[in-house]
Amino acid sequence: MSNIDLDLQEGLYFLPLGGSGEIGMNLNLYCCNGKWLMIDCGISFADDRAPGIDVIVPDAAWIAERSEDLLAIIVTHAHEDHVGAVARLWPQFRCPVYTSPFTAEILSLKLAEEELENEVEVNVIAPGSSVSLGEYHIDFVDLTHSIPEMQALMITTPYGRVLHSGDWKLDPDPVVGPASNLAKMQKVSEAGVLAMICDSTNVFKEGVSGSEQDVQNSLDELLRGIPSGRIAVTTFASNIARLMTIASVAERHDRHVVLVGRSLHRMTQAAKKSGYLNDMPPFLDEKDAGHIPRDKILLLCTGSQGEPRGAMARIARGEHSHVELSPGDTVIFSSKVIPGNEKTLYGLHNQLTESGVNVITEADEFVHVSGHPAREELTDMYRIVKPEIAIPVHGEARHIRAHCELALSLGVKQAIEITNGNILKLAPGKAGIIADVPSGRLAVDAGGLTPLDGEFLLTRRRLVYNGCVSGVVFVNEKGQITEDPIIRLRGVLDETLFPQLQNDLRDQIIDSHNRLKKSEKLDDDEVELSAHNAVRRVFRRLAGRRPITDIYVIRFEEE
The missing domain is CATH 3.10.20.580 (Ubiquitin-like (UB roll))
Incomplete structure (x- = not known):
């Protein structure tokens, strides 16, 4: 527990407890005149430093001690690293949650797993609308990402306005959901923006991240060259745009899409309830896979990162109850390799290849685009928003430093490197880090939450x-x-x-x-x-x- 006694009753402050100095596990806090607002509450995935552990959540004890001053949690979108820890940590906060319809559908499933569906007040906010909470007025702004309804937040306070970007890209043809509302972004920025708290994931990538429609065209051409055998595609279950892309391409090539993996069923059901994917042919269940001719099937599988319990790894080991692959079949990995997963994933690639299966990855063909902004997109956003202060988040130390350098080169007055636990005073006066509070990582184990370094x-x-x-x-x-x-x-x-x-x-x-x-x-x-x-x-x-x-x-x- 923290014994740090800070007087934050006046002024505007920013405090990340997850997602700064790392990619994933986002938990960001704003304090205005002593009242707190939490933006996102996500998970990260464990590596071999935490044997037997799958999921990691932020240690939120410091803000839990002040939960009587926590007005709400706002969730920007439905990716696990932004919403995945809400159900786990909410009993420490017991405050309302605000989010978009699709994200609310995903959150409801997680709350039900923890038997909290009747306890948590979830307020569904239409994309592009606004809400006032205490001295905060929050405008939701549509930005494209690899999941529907990603909402950037323009937060207006008595001390100035802050843009919290969330995860985003500028996709001119996003396949699912509206394009980025740059006209609204420019309008809500006209009154002046004190600070932009912004995604740093792809700061080293030149140019733009690419469009989902371009991936669809590339996959269409790729499938044209695979006339026979089973085709399996594995991607992130949460990438609804990619699911739409794969379903559209499969339909054009007269293949039935079979969902393999429980999380794909959950995501597609949530998407349909929110009005997405409803104009597509129905997805089939994995139990039906054996009844469809091999050249008429496309298996859409979980396990794009080689997870041992993911559908693709179980198929490769010959342990799946309903699905098998044979020599001459093709597997397409329509995702990037997340750093740290290389060894596991390349092992899966080799296992499939040794079985006579053709393996195609993003290194071989254009089968994936990122959901995060490359340097040209970051440049465009800075020119639209024109913040006085740049505060890069959602990146490791080298990402954050490079992002600061980019922001300063674009005329931003001040760029601040921040990491989890830093309390940053934004206003009044000159912005700067004024204190550190305890932060950390907790492993989700059978008995509950345990310190990762305990x-x-x-x-x-x-x-x-x-x-x-x-x-x-x-x-x-x-x-x-x-x-x-x-x-x-x-x-x-x-x-x-x-x-x-x-x-x-x-x-x-x-x-x-x-x-x-x-x-x-x-x-x-x-x-x-x-x-x-x-x-x-x-x-x-x-x-x-x-x-x-x-x-x-x-x-x-x-x-």
């Missing part, structure tokens, strides 16, 4: 990389070891390579015990510590490892 996951990592040793030492009432200690190893080293290991462990434990004082031999804790250290010395010498070691002492009276 003892629980530290122990799990040690188990993964070093293994564990358990043992029993038998001691009589005089402190003498009367039987050979029992030692069991799990994942430490291959015992078949060390035939004398058990004898060595026994001898080391006994030798260490014999060096104890008489009083220590009568103390179970001292006997346990002696055996523990003896075992650890053996494995440090043999393998350079320090396994988790648990030794138990059984003391008995001899007859």
